[in-house]
Amino acid sequence: MARLRRTPPHxxxxxxxxxxEKITSGPRGRFMVDPAGGLTGPFNAMLLSPPVGDPLQELGAAIRYRSSLTDRARELAILVVAGHQDSAFEQAAHEPIARDLGVTEEQLQTLRAGSPPALADPAEAAVVAVARALVAKGDLDDEEYAVLGERALFELTTLVGYYTTLALQLRVFRV
Structure with a gap:
């Protein structure tokens, strides 16, 4: 049972x-509002403390819409975190996006099981391997560190941290 009441905007x-208004006017907004106007998912909790919630949602927007990771690589990495954290909400939110980007049902099932999917693109496979190492160990050895460029690695570690934070909040608030 959810621990937070979804508060209508009024x-x-x-x-x-x-x-x-900032959240709902952006590209994520139409997916995060229930029929009564309350925010769903992690965004409802962000309203509890706007001084913290606003920078957190801004970080998410930067990760989703302004990073150098490809859309597919980003969604694959998000699903690595969602699978590791057993975050049903994030899986439900991001699997359709991944499907629209050409990720197959077999690949999604493999990610849900916590295994690396077969990927034709070596860059995507590298992102998945590094994301898996980050969620499993919270660190990278020298070989894993060298797989991606430093910008992509910075963005990926930020993505993993952000979605891990969301998974924690979703779990605690029973979303």
Missing amino acids: QLSPEARALY
């Missing part, structure tokens, strides 16, 4: 309402 404080 019942939010002005600060939380401003954050609500």
Whole structure:
């Protein structure tokens, strides 16, 4: 059972309402609103503390829409974290995106099971391997560190940390 009530926008404080408007007006907004207007997923919890929730959602937007990782590589990495964290919400939110990007049902099943999927693109395989090492060990050995360039590695470690944070919040708040 969810621990947080989804608050309709007209019942939010002005600060939380401003954050609500920011989230719902962006590209993620149409997917994160329930029929009564409350935010779903991790965004509902962000309204509890707009001074923390706003930078957190901004980080997510940067990861999703402004990083150098390809869309497929990003979604594969998100699903590595979701599988490792057993985050049903993130799996449900990101598997359709991955499907639209050509990720197969077999590859999705493999990710759900915590194994590396067969990928034709070596760059995507490298992202998945590094993401798997990060969630398993929280660190990389020298060989794993050298697989990606430093910019991609910075963005990937940020992605893994962000989605791990969301998985924790989703679990604690029973979303």
